[in-house]
């Protein structure tokens with residue numbers, strides 16, 4: 288029997304699939320708590336205006352980078368940063384940093400959601416992203432290693448790769464309407480077998496509390512049930528650029544470069 292199928296059967300027997308129950312029991316109160324708490328200075332920054340986006344989409348380029356756990360989103364983003372001077376913001380990394388921040392009132396909650404492979408209430412993640420974008424825009428533009436050009440950052444402009452976000456419909460709608468409308472979505476597709484193999488390899492060195500068999504299966508399930516509807520929502524808007532990720536890192540990147548250059552050119556027409 289394939290490894291993945293075997294793991295799924297074993298986990299289904301062991302836990303009787305309690306994931307969604309746990310989530311629905313907690314999500315409302317935690318979301319309320321997070322929404323209330325973001326008013327405080329813990330995750331500081333101006334409050335998001337309900338009416339108009341915080342950032343001007345004619346100046347700011349936001350590429351959402353989506354795909355299943357371990358598909359290679361972070362790996363490809365690093366390469367794009369080198370070549371094009373994007374600012375790479377990984378929603379997962381921002382959450383893990385907040386989780387580890389001494390005194391964070393969200394630390395325990397974030398840890399629980401990540402272990403369960405569930406999506407942290409949007410208020411927390413969006414505020415972290417918004418603050419990180421503002422921070423990047425207030426600094427000197429990045430100069431990419433492979434080019435001295437600051438193209439894309441002149442006159443208060445900015446280019447962001449937002450990696451691993453949005454993973455749930457509410458996040459997609461809130462970010463697009465209240466923070467900045469995304470330019471396009473770079474979506475990496477791959478089988479679960481390949482993603483599992485990559486994650487088990489990463490697990491040897493990542494130190495991540497969700498790079499284990501049980502959490503990985505929960506993350507796969509959340510991806511299929513909660514995050515794929517986001518990809519399909521953007522597909523209907525013709526905003527998705529899909530790249531097959533089962534090739535080598537450089538093989539995938541060759542396709543990514545073509546796709547990104549084409550989509551950026553279309554934005555600037």
Ligand SMILES: Nc1ncnc2c1ncn2[C@@H]1O[C@H](COP(=O)(O)OP(=O)(O)O)[C@@H](O)[C@H]1O
Nearest residue numbers: 356357358359360361362485489534535536539
């Ligand atoms: N195309 C690829 N082929 C083989 N291994 C890859 C490929 N892309 C990424 N990896 C490896 O797979 C693991 C997961 O990649 P990562 O970029 O962290 O994924 P994600 O950000 O989507 O979770 C890492 O150990 C990475 O080095």
Ligand SMILES: O=c1ccn([C@@H]2O[C@H](COP(=O)(O)OP(=O)(O)O)[C@@H](O)[C@H]2O)c(=O)[nH]1
Nearest residue numbers: 356357378379400401404405406407451452
């Ligand atoms: O917008 C986001 C992005 C990530 N996560 C959480 O962070 C985990 C790890 O996400 P990351 O993108 O770092 O890793 P991946 O699962 O893609 O390997 C996810 O399973 C979620 O629990 C979240 O709640 N909201």
